[in-house]
Amino acid sequence: MRWCALGRNADGRITAFGLNELGDLGERTELAPAELVDFVRATEAAQAPRWVWNDTAKWLPGLLKFGVRVTRCHDLRLAHAILARSALVPDPGPLRAAAAWAVGHEDPDPEPQQTTLFELDAPRLTAVPGGIEETLAEFARQRAALASAPGQLALLVAAESAGALIAAELREAGVPWDATEHDRILTDALGPRPATGARPEIMARLAEEIARALGNPRVSVDSPPKLLRAMRDAGLDVQSTSQWEIAEVEHPVIPPLLHYKKLSRLLTANGWNWIDEWVRDGRYHPVYVPGGVVTGRWASSGGGALQLPRLLRPALRADPGWTFVSADVAQLEPRVLAAMSGDRAMAAAGAGTDLYAGVVDSGVVATRQDAKIAVLGAMYGATTGDSGRLVPRLRRGFPDAMRLVDQAAETGERGGIVTTWLGRSSPLPGDEWLELQARATLPGASARDEREAKRVARDFGRFTRNFIVQGTAAEWALAWLADLRLRLNEIVWDEAGDVGATPARASGPAFARRPHLAFFLHDEIIVHTPIALAEQVTAAVTESAAAAGRLLFGQSPVDFPLDVRVAERAAKD
DNA sequence: AAGTGTGGCGCG
DNA sequence: AAAGCGCGCCACACTT
The missing domain is CATH 3.30.70.370 (Alpha-Beta Plaits)
Structure with missing residues (x-):
């Protein structure tokens, strides 16, 4: 048995099908929900098939709870997202027609402490299809697509599926977390945990200091519009309250305000409430969302694991x-770019452990900081400032690498799609984008429309430029x-x-x-x-x-x- | 009261 | 109000 497909039918019963090398159906097993764990344990131990299922997040957590792990799987939902859009699939028609599979992530277990025993086996109407017939049909479509596409696409589907296993495993295992140490960090920065709704001591002191410096005892530090007005009333020439701008200003209110903002962020994003919500039994249990970002990066949902x-x-x-x-x-990203483009000079710059130092050694820029700004600017499409000024030098020193990202940007500006090394393709621009471009090319187009069209075209070009690198990374x-x-x-x-x-x-x-x-x-x-x-x-x-x-x-x-x-x-x- | 948009900031 | 990509989350402000 090479694959074992699992489907959960409308009555809650589970059907397992073994499939051989050619995808022919083998043994069929009907299981009551309670029999699934033992079946998977035994089948995994005996044959270690690649498990084929609609959505790893729906199958794996229940197995891990009983200590059952699987070695490999084929996640149909994630594979569908890749294959239906990949430029490497010659005929994506059948996959695109199976639109029921084009659904995003949904948290299968949003309230872990609330056990809803009776809903456990009920099919979810909004979810990806899960019956055995639908599962086998989608798997057949995907195998056909993979058979007609270059080999690296199968690699991508396997890697993406492994990612799905790992994301569920990471959630189950959790991050070993010392809540006492976390509390100590909070107390050091903010003062002792305040009563619900009250401002921590150190933030309260800073708020008073801010009010004094602005000569405004009623200033609302937590409301950007009100704070901005108060700052302008006090004579500060600022357009926003964001750090990067106000850090440039000389005024007694600035140091305590910047400090207050830091603390406010810490408190609201990762304060005591966060510990209460996300840490239990010495583990932080974040929710990862594999394939959650268009480029193929993971996203997170709840708990802010990636921030x-x-x-x-x-x-x-x-x-x-x-x-x-x-x-x-x-x-990682510049190295990926060097490898994708086959740029020998950039590969040479990365020969040591510090690619930026290598870029300096190559002579195109003077300092490590310049190298970093230039390389990031090249991958993000910087056009102005220090970064934009340095990128042209990179173009001379690393022509192959720059040609690759420049071409990806041109493709995006035309509204085209680009594809990562293994075959994940970028989405097409939206209707609004297309309409604007169309309108701007009409004979009577206004100068404003033309400007706007050019601007959003460049925006999309920077997206596709970065897509191939971020996605391949x-x-x-x-x-x-x-x-x-x-x-x-x-x-x-x-x-x-x-x-x-x-x-x-x-x-x-x-x-x-x-x-x-x-x-x-x-x-x-x-x-x-x-x-x-x-x-x-x-x-x-x-x-x-x-x-x-x-x-x-x-x-x-x-x-x-x-x-x-x-x-x-x-x-x- | 609940939903949506925005500013701001953390991460890579 | 980032210049230069991709995210999630929070609080506030505004809308329905």
Whole structure:
């Protein structure tokens, strides 16, 4: 059995179908919901098929709760999103016609503490189709599409599906979180936790100071329009209240105001309420949304996993006897660009561990800071300021890399689509965009329409310019994660030996006794592992990054060096 | 009272 | 009111 398809029928019963290499239907098994866990456990142990299901987020959490893991899957919802739009699929017609599969993420478990036993088996009308017939039909369409497309698209679907498994596993295991340390950080910055609705002590003091400096005892610091008016009344020449602008102004109100804004952000985004809501049993349980960003990056929904402030990183703390292996890739996106474009000069600049230093050595810019601004500007489409000024030099030094992003931008300006290295295609511009472009080319077009059309065309060009790089970087990261996950599965907790750690029970039955991924943020990962296994984990992390580079780019000279650390607390940086 | 838009800021 | 991409979340302000 190569694949095992699972469908949940309208009556709540589950049908499993084994499929062979050719996709022919094999054994059919009917299961009551309560039998699913044992069936998957046994089938996984005996044959480790690739599980085919409508939506990983609907199947996997219930299995993980019982300690059952699966090695591989094919997530039909995520694969549909890629295949129905990919320029590499010669005939996307059948997939596009199956519009019921074009649904976004929905949180299958929005209220974890509220058990709705009776709804558990009820089909959801708004969700992706889940019956066995629909599941098999969609799988057949997707296999046909993949068979007619170049091989890297199958790689992308496999990586995306592995990402779906990992996202569910990350949610189940949670991030080891020291709520006491978090509280200490908050108390240091804000003062003791105030009564509900009250301002923390230090913020209250700063608010008084702001009021005094503005000579306005009634100023509303939390309302940007009112604050702006108060600042202008006090004679400050500002157009907004945002940091980047007011930081330039000399006035006694500025230092306490900037400080207040920092604290206000900390309190509202990651304050005591956040701990109450997201941390339980020493774990922070964020919700990741694989494929949630058009470029293929993950998004998060609830808990803000992808915006965790650096200030709070020390609150990540490993369990007793356990530690973290943390790794991030140095300058992932420029390296991906160098590999995609085959730009030998840029590959050479990345030969060391610091690509920006390499760019300086190549002689096109004078300082590391200039190199960074120039490279980011090249990938984002900067046209003005320091960044815009430096980009043309890059164009001379790294012509192949720049040609690739410049062409992606031109395609977008014309309203075309671009495609990542493995085959994820960008969306077409919206109707409004098309109408504006059409209107601007008519004989009687107003100068204003022409200006607007040009502006939004360039906006879309910057989007497609960045899409190919950000999207391919996301593919590299998925490949890294997927490969690492399989390597971690091979690291065994030897029951007889002493790893010096008690099981991490808060990580759940599937992860209490093994090194497991605990955090992911675009180009960095954190693995929670027994201390005695940290060396093996470090090797796995390093090897998987090299494997990801080979998988995507073969023998490309570009490498992807990691910064790897072992520490029971995530570094303060 | 509930929904929508905006400013502002955290992350890569 | 970012110049220069992609996000999520919060509070406030405004609309229905």
